[in-house]
Amino acid sequence: MxxxxxxxxxxxxxxxxxxxxxxxxxxxxxxxxxxxxxxxxxxxxxxxxxxxDSKERLYYEVLMERAEDAFARMTAAVEAADGPESGTRAFLREAIAIVEEDPLIRNLVYGNERERLLRAISDEEIEATKERKVALLAPYVERWQDEGVVRSGDPETLALAVQSAGFVVAHRDEFGSEEEYEAVRDALVDLVAAGLASP
Amino acid sequence: MxxxxxxxxxxxxxxxxxxxxxxxxxxxxxxxxxxxxxxxxxxxxxxxxxxxDSKERLYYEVLMERAEDAFARMTAAVEAADGPESGTRAFLREAIAIVEEDPLIRNLVYGNERERLLRAISDEEIEATKERKVALLAPYVERWQDEGVVRSGDPETLALAVQSAGFVVAHRDEFGSEEEYEAVRDALVDLVAAGLASP
CATH class of the missing domain: 1.10.10.60 (Homeodomain-like)
Structure with a gap:
């Protein structure tokens, strides 16, 4: 070789x-x-x-390294919090901050490089990454449900619903101003965290 | 002429x-x-x-007609509900259903025609449409705040935060399946409605 x-x-x-x-x-x-x-x-x-195999493949490997760091930060944010509402809020804030800060992760989440990148990745790898992502918050949701401090429902669906609030980042340019975007983003995070924590 | x-x-x-x-x-x-x-x-x-002036301009006028119908449906949904949580949920479900159903509104919200269309519309018109959209839920939030049944905070920011949960529609293709998308979408709507209604 x-x-x-x-x-x-x-x-x-x-x-x-x-x-x-x-x-x-x-x-x-x-x-x-x-x-x-x-x-x-x-x-x-x-x-x-x-x-x-290709530069897309290298891009993917770079992304996976960054994703591991990101996942660690998101998990640490929940661990540092002292309950389901503050934990969910901290998790989602961290997730959003990562997408806002990292141009590579941002491109994957909502850039025009997304489609091209996905073609260089096998279905199994896409599925594995997704499961990895769901597995971040779902175990906490399940634990909180056992303690009766969050709403009932499928933990994975609830975890994905919380994370889906993060799509707002992809629509940042559609707000009237950066201030408005930030205020709405923070309010949405608060709503979702409070909603999860209302059993 | x-x-x-x-x-x-x-x-x-x-x-x-x-x-x-x-x-x-x-x-x-x-x-x-x-x-x-x-x-x-x-x-x-x-x-x-x-x-x-252009076909883009006609497209915009067609959209404005449809938007008025959509706004009426969204307001009717809140009016028909019997409280802040069910009202917010009905409002958001209706908003999401409209975007899912109407190809023209969908294109405006997240299609590739968005940019081109925006160039055919004056800043004042964009601003007026946005204010019109914010004005749909914000008065209800304000009234509910007076009754002490929803969280405090700027009513317009909270209304926009509720509506921002609707961005999930633009990411429908990114879910593993249509069933997963629907379950997560509905859970997100529930979280946001419950979050607003937790004072």
Whole structure:
């Protein structure tokens, strides 16, 4: 495989993930070429494909790394809170902040790169990521239901409903002003958290 | 103006609105031509422009007619309910049903015709439509606040937050199945309504 030792492969793979993380965030999927990515990792363009099937595939792997960080932040937010309402609010605020802050995650959630990216990912991987996402809040909902402090209903459906409030981020530009968007976003988070916590 | 009497102008204008309503819904803004619209109303293509500045403008007028019907349905839904939680739920369900059912309103809310359409509408008109939309639920929120049966906060912000839950419609395709979308959509509506009604 282009004569790389296992150690070299590991180093190059990490360098490609770093290059992807930086270049995709700065220039987007379209304007970043395989040549530039390979260059940044110090390999020939042709060697790129012994690491990733396509730049979309690299983009996906970069995203998965970021998603793990994001998921950890969201879980930590619930853990730090002291009940279902504040926990749900903290979880959703964190989720929204991540999408607002991270250009790569934002593109996946509502960018025009979404469709193209999904084509580079298998159905199984899409399903696994989704299950991973649902599994973040659903166990807390279930626990809170056992304690009788949140409404009843399928925990996964309720968890997805809470997370669906986050779609507001994708419609940020449709508000009259940034202030209005922020006020409405925060009010929506409050409504959803209070709604879940009203048994 | 092309020799039309006032009565003729009124009749032709109504015919153009009908034609737009049908053709835009069936073929979309792009694939419907001014020639087809004029044809359907029995006038020459050139005469179209003595009625509307552009097909985008006609599209907007058709939408405004439909929006008035939609607004009436949403208000009737709140009026028919017997409290803030069921009223908010009925309002939001109705709003979502309208977007799901009406291809023209759906295109405005999240289609690729949105941008193009907005360019044909003045800022004042966009603002007026938005104020009209906010004015639907906000007075009820204010009244409910006076009765102490909903949470406090700016009524317009709360009304917009409730309506923002409707963004989920624009993300229908991102759910695993139609059943999942419907379950999550309904749960989100329930959360928001219960959240507003928890003072």
């Amino acid at each position: 282009a004569g790389f030792s296992d150690g070299e492969r590991e180093r190059i793979r990490a360098a490609l993930l770093d290059a992807g993380s930086e270049l995709f965030a700065r220039y987007g999927l379209d304007k970043t070429t395989v040549g530039e990515l390979a260059d940044a990792a110090g390999i020939a363009t042709g060697s790129f494909y012994t690491f990733f | 092309a020799g039309f009497s006032d009565g003729e102008r009124e009749r032709i204008r109504a015919a153009l609105l009908d034609a737009g309503s049908e053709l835009f819904a069936r073929y979309g803004l792009d694939k419907t031509t001014v020639g087809e619209l004029a044809d359907a109303a029995g006038i020459a293509t050139g005469s179209f422009y003595t009625f509307f």
